[in-house]
Amino acid sequence: MSDRTSDELPVSAGMPNDDPRPRGEDPVDSDEIDYVAPLEAHAASVADPNAKPILEVRDLKMYFPVKSSGIIRRTIGQVQAVDGVSFQVPEGGSLGLVGESGCGKSTTGRLITRLYQPTGGTINFDGRDISKTSARQLKPLRREIQMIFQDPYTSLNPRHSVGSIIGAPLAIHKVVPRDKILPRVQELLDIVGLNPEHYNRYPHEFSGGQRQRIGIARALTLQPKVLVADEPVSALDVSIQAQVINLLQDVQREFNIAFLFVAHDLAVVRHFCPEIAVMYLGKIVEIADRETLYNRPNHPYTQALLSAVPDVKQAAVGGRRERIRLEGDVPSPINPPSGCRFRTRCPIAQEICARVEPPLLQIGQRHKVACHFAGELGKHPDRPVTAPLLGVDDTGAPDPGATPSPLAANEPGYSDTWYDLERKTMASA
Amino acid sequence: MTVQASNLESEQLPDPSGAPEGDVSKLAGKSPTRLALGRFRRDKLSMVAFVVVALYILAALSAPFLVKFGVLDPTSFNQELTDPSTGGLPIGKLGGISWEHPLGVEPQTGRDVLSRVWYGLTFSLAIALTATILAIVFGAVLGIIAGFSGGWVDATIGRAIDLTLSFPSTLMLLALSSIGIQLMADILPGTFSDPLPNGAYVVFVLALFGWPGVARIIRGQVLSVREREFVDAAVLLGASRRRIYFKEILPNLWAPILVVFTLTMPAYISAEAALSYLNVGIKPPTPTLGNVLRSSINYSSADFIFFFTPAFLIMIIVVSFNLLGDGLRDALDPKTHR
Ligand SMILES: Nc1ncnc2c1ncn2[C@@H]1O[C@H](COP(=O)(O)OP(=O)(O)OP(=O)(O)O)[C@@H](O)[C@H]1O
Numbered sequence: 043m044s045d046r047t048s049d050e051l052p053v054s055a056g057m058p059n060d061d062p063r064p065r066g067e068d069p070v071d072s073d074e075i076d077y078v079a080p081l082e083a084h085a086a087s088v089a090d091p092n093a094k095p096i097l098e099v100r101d102l103k104m105y106f107p108v109k110s111s112g113i114i115r116r117t118i119g120q121v122q123a124v125d126g127v128s129f130q131v132p133e134g135g136s137l138g139l140v141g142e143s144g145c146g147k148s149t150t151g152r153l154i155t156r157l158y159q160p161t162g163g164t165i166n167f168d169g170r171d172i173s174k175t176s177a178r179q180l181k182p183l184r185r186e187i188q189m190i191f192q193d194p195y196t197s198l199n200p201r202h203s204v205g206s207i208i209g210a211p212l213a214i215h216k217v218v219p220r221d222k223i224l225p226r227v228q229e230l231l232d233i234v235g236l237n238p239e240h241y242n243r244y245p246h247e248f249s250g251g252q253r254q255r256i257g258i259a260r261a262l263t264l265q266p267k268v269l270v271a272d273e274p275v276s277a278l279d280v281s282i283q284a285q286v287i288n289l290l291q292d293v294q295r296e297f298n299i300a301f302l303f304v305a306h307d308l309a310v311v312r313h314f315c316p317e318i319a320v321m322y323l324g325k326i327v328e329i330a331d332r333e334t335l336y337n338r339p340n341h342p343y344t345q346a347l348l349s350a351v352p353d354v355k356q357a358a359v360g361g362r363r364e365r366i367r368l369e370g371d372v373p374s375p376i377n378p379p380s381g382c383r384f385r386t387r388c389p390i391a392q393e394i395c396a397r398v399e400p401p402l403l404q405i406g407q408r409h410k411v412a413c414h415f416a417g418e419l420g421k422h423p424d425r426p427v428t429a430p431l432l433g434v435d436d437t438g439a440p441d442p443g444a445t446p447s448p449l450a451a452n453e454p455g456y457s458d459t460w461y462d463l464e465r466k467t468m469a470s471a
Numbered sequence: 472m473t474v475q476a477s478n479l480e481s482e483q484l485p486d487p488s489g490a491p492e493g494d495v496s497k498l499a500g501k502s503p504t505r506l507a508l509g510r511f512r513r514d515k516l517s518m519v520a521f522v523v524v525a526l527y528i529l530a531a532l533s534a535p536f537l538v539k540f541g542v543l544d545p546t547s548f549n550q551e552l553t554d555p556s557t558g559g560l561p562i563g564k565l566g567g568i569s570w571e572h573p574l575g576v577e578p579q580t581g582r583d584v585l586s587r588v589w590y591g592l593t594f595s596l597a598i599a600l601t602a603t604i605l606a607i608v609f610g611a612v613l614g615i616i617a618g619f620s621g622g623w624v625d626a627t628i629g630r631a632i633d634l635t636l637s638f639p640s641t642l643m644l645l646a647l648s649s650i651g652i653q654l655m656a657d658i659l660p661g662t663f664s665d666p667l668p669n670g671a672y673v674v675f676v677l678a679l680f681g682w683p684g685v686a687r688i689i690r691g692q693v694l695s696v697r698e699r700e701f702v703d704a705a706v707l708l709g710a711s712r713r714r715i716y717f718k719e720i721l722p723n724l725w726a727p728i729l730v731v732f733t734l735t736m737p738a739y740i741s742a743e744a745a746l747s748y749l750n751v752g753i754k755p756p757t758p759t760l761g762n763v764l765r766s767s768i769n770y771s772s773a774d775f776i777f778f779f780t781p782a783f784l785i786m787i788i789v790v791s792f793n794l795l796g797d798g799l800r801d802a803l804d805p806k807t808h809r
């Protein structure tokens with residue numbers, strides 16, 4: 043965005059006046075909502091292949107200490123909530139982060155916004171590493187990276203009016219003089235589709251979806267470059283979800299904001315994110331552009347998640363209809379399984395999976411997967427594709443004859459060459 | 472502008488005010504406090520309790536003036552109204568009820584019962600209120616500090632709370648009463664048998680053993696408020712610690728503090744009575760609800776009205792305060808943070 047120096051949000055001048063609804067009224071209408079596929083309302087976002095990464099996360103780790111109870115509280119273990127995650131978010135683009143509850147999605151988001159101090163790794167924002175920046179030095183940075191929270195009922199202070207909630211960032215950063223705050227608040231309310239005259243109402247007077255809009259307005263106030271949306275719609279009714287997602291899509295285009303969009307299922311991120319990362323127990327197991335991930339997922343976990351999405355074309359899951367049910371519960375991140383963390387629930391696990399951790403291997407132009415038996419559903423290879431690269435034999439025992447290849451480095455982004463699973467050689471575009 | 476009208480939600484805006492459509496005042500939001508007041512007013516039982524409590528406070532405040540102007544006379548003996556042949560019971564029916572003495576007179580002494588309980592309200596209120604304020608101030612301050620700072624500060628305050636709560640407080644207070652009252656008499660004006668040192672000792676003891684309960688509740692509230700996402704949002708917006716504590720968290724603590732207050736008051740009113748029964752506290756001739764009750768207990772069958780009056784009053788006041796506290800909690804707590 044070139045005109046970021048301007049304090050004015052470059053909108054609302056072109057508000058369409060053919061809006062059939064009187065804007066002064068409460069946003070109550072009789073819009074038909076497409077209940078069958080509510081997320082189809084807007085065209086899917088597409089990636090700009092030339093966009094520079096605005097955010098680059100490398101080998102990010104967050105271990106929470108587990109303390110013993112009692113007077114002397116010793117650290118008796120660690121929750122490996124996020125364990126070596128790398129990815130990029132392009133300027134104005136969006137990356138989806140998907141996984142079951144407890145896999146570390148929120149923790150990743152909170153690391154990027156620096157609500158937490160990472161245990162390890164770097165967070166490169168706009169050319170500088172912010173992973174170790176002190177709380178004081180973070181203040182100017184706060185304007186650039188904002189967050190939308192999961193629960194609209196706890197993310198707004200019930201004691202503050204909407205005007206002071208949305209105006210707070212302006213007052214804190216002294217961006218505009220006091221008497222200009224209210225007009226800006228009203229402008230923001232208008233942008234998120236709320237009645238600008240409602241600035242002196244309190245959060246409890248709004249519905250969940252409207253509260254989430256207030257949270258979005260607050261996040262937009264400082265015109266951030268990166269927005270972390272932590273399951274912004276999972277607390278809302280299905281009928282409202284589409285509207286809020288459309289709003290997010292609108293503001294993304296309007297203000298060229300890069301999104302890290304966290305969700306717990308693949309259906310929600312599908313239209314929002316041209317690129318999606320799937321997390322399991324603190325690690326990324328598969329990351330790819332949308333088409334590849336939905337049509338040719340290579341990781342058994344992604345395949346299981348996808349089979350639970352109702353409206354994905356059947357071809358996507360190898361023409362089979364049945365849903366893949368994962369056995370058992372997610373293991374504890376305090377004591378994750380050895381080797382591949384998914385092996386306790388993986389339908390195709392073998393001996394090597396318990397011994398060696400599969401590297402996140404690039405297997406396509408924009409496709410990485412962390413599985414020894416990576417392959418499309420029903421076409422998983424019989425022998426571990428990774429064994430020769432890691433210098434181990436098929437059972438995972440060290441193979442003295444083999445030379446490990448450097449392919450397995452945990453780098454963010456994609457390289458120009460990748461390992462072709464079919465031909466077992468390097469390939470390039 | 473790409474935000475289309477289709478984004479507008481089909482949700483109905485919940486309108487708790489119930490104001491008619493098009494009413495101008497509808498646009499102005501109702502603060503949670505005003506809403507709570509509205510809810511409270513609609514709750515009949517709480518309103519009754521509120522009126523009783525208000526009457527109690529009014530009566531307690533007016534008593535000293537009524538005594539001064541001679542309307543109430545809690546200390547004069549009227550031994551001509553008692554019958555020495557029955558062991559000093561009041562002459563006449565129902566404990567000697569008459570126009571002069573609407574609730575009768577005290578056995579033996581013939582002092583006016585209405586004057587004694589009425590003036591007794593003043594001392595009960597004084598003791599309960601000071602003790603409550605002290606307990607709440609210390610408890611809330613320590614609870615807030617513990618909840619905010621965490622770490623070793625929290626651990627230290629937590630230990631202090633546990634330690635105080637594990638004391639056998641009633642025993643202590645009885646065992647130490649003469650030393651304690653003497654100490655109070657040394658610091659404060661008045662002698663060992665005057666109301667002030669005796670009352671101060673009770674206040675001191677109630678507050679000493681009362682603050683930990685308050686601190687524990689408030690600490691829990693701070694922790695739960697701190698966990699809510701709006702605090703994270705404030706951090707993300709670059710708010711200072713000061714701003715977060717005073718603007719984001721503290722405003723959410725007034726409600727629980729108020730509720731704790733209204734629930735501590737009745738506890739201390741009955742505690743004063745219980746302590747008086749154990750002969751700790753303000754002694755006659757100065758009346759308190761507790762010492763009037765204590766002297767009436769021996770007459771539970773011989774002079775029922777005399778026995779019944781203070782006991783019934785204490786019950787009414789305690790129940791009303793509790794109902795008021797519950798009503799406030801219900802009015803303050805609900806959907807504001809669903
Ligand atoms: N502050 C914390 N202290 C200790 N453990 C934590 C903390 N925050 C998260 N965890 C643990 O880290 C793991 C990942 O949590 P996280 O909230 O990131 O999961 P999530 O993917 O966002 O799940 P959900 O879908 O339920 O929001 C969980 O096991 C959680 O218990």
Ligand code: SF4
Nearest residue numbers: 382385388395413414
């Ligand atoms: S590495 Fe093994 S256990 Fe892990 S997903 Fe692949 S096959 Fe399953």
Ligand SMILES: [Mg+2]
Nearest residue numbers: 147148149272
């Ligand atoms: Mg989460």
